[in-house]
Amino acid sequence: MDIISFINYKGGVGKTTVTANVAAELAYRGYKVLVVDLDPQANLTFSFINIDEWRDLDRESRTIKHWYDEFLNDNRDVSLNNLIISPDKINNHLNAMDSVGRLDLISSHLELINLDLELATQYGGNSQRTIRSSFLRLFTRLKRGLEGIKEKYDLVLIDCPPNFNIVTQNAIIASNLFIVPAKADFLSTLGIDQLVRHIDGLTTRYNNYVNDGPGEWKEINPRLSGVIFTMINIYNGSPIQTQAGYISQVKRAGYPVFDSYIRNNSTLFAHSPEDGVPVVLDTEVSGLYLDIRGEIEELVNEFILSTGVTL
């Protein structure tokens, strides 16, 4: 089972939109996909379920926040199975399209925002040994949880919040691959360097702890599968010149970049989330829908090649 984080420190660059569309297209192609929403804004969650469905999950303590709470407050190792739901709209849609794939969801919670402070209080100790063991306990939390459900899915896609707090670091440590959705502008391209450096730093720190004593954990090596450019403005069939310049700059810096991108279209992308079915699986047949769906399909072809995920 491949675990792939969609991550960028910058907010509003299209992480959630890319995650939802890639997940839906992969499910359509027959993959069993689990999406995990780690962002307190819960945008991915509300791309697939409505507020009433979410309230039921909240009441039943079936969000990622509750799962971390049980671990922090009562040291309980609840299975992630208890949180997983199969959202009706998208799965009915997949059935109607005769797909054998599935898209399941682990939901987020608006109060996940407070979790990081609580996690941080549990990290530390008086000796190297206790610091090491508290680090490994906290930072492998999601990795351990996902290992418990690995038989059920071909791949897990994690939508990360726009930061690098402990929950985000949990996602990176659990992942064998990561994807960086980005806008083709100055700040976004600057941010990629910093993000990759931080992920390298976290990997080194984690591996040092792993190698520094006995235990069940092995070294990790999360690989950047590629940068996916989003909100691209097209002129004469190609990205406009300024955006093309930033895309080239990222390639020259040596980062893998997807040839496919997602174009800018606020009307189409803005209304889609509330529908419960991402744009890529929309049945509308007008020209623009076809163009955008074609782009996302190409992007998923590249995603499969670059990640090596197999059915």
Ligand SMILES: Nc1ncnc2c1ncn2[C@@H]1O[C@H](COP(=O)(O)OP(=O)(O)OP(=O)(O)O)[C@@H](O)[C@H]1O
């Ligand atoms: N290709 C696109 N064209 C136009 N608008 C888009 C596109 N992709 C996403 N959007 C819109 O831009 C906003 C931000 O997108 P999205 O939520 O996917 O970004 P994000 O990186 O996940 O943001 P955050 O950091 O807040 O989690 C949303 O309103 C979304 O509908």
Ligand SMILES: [Mg+2]
């Ligand atoms: Mg988001």
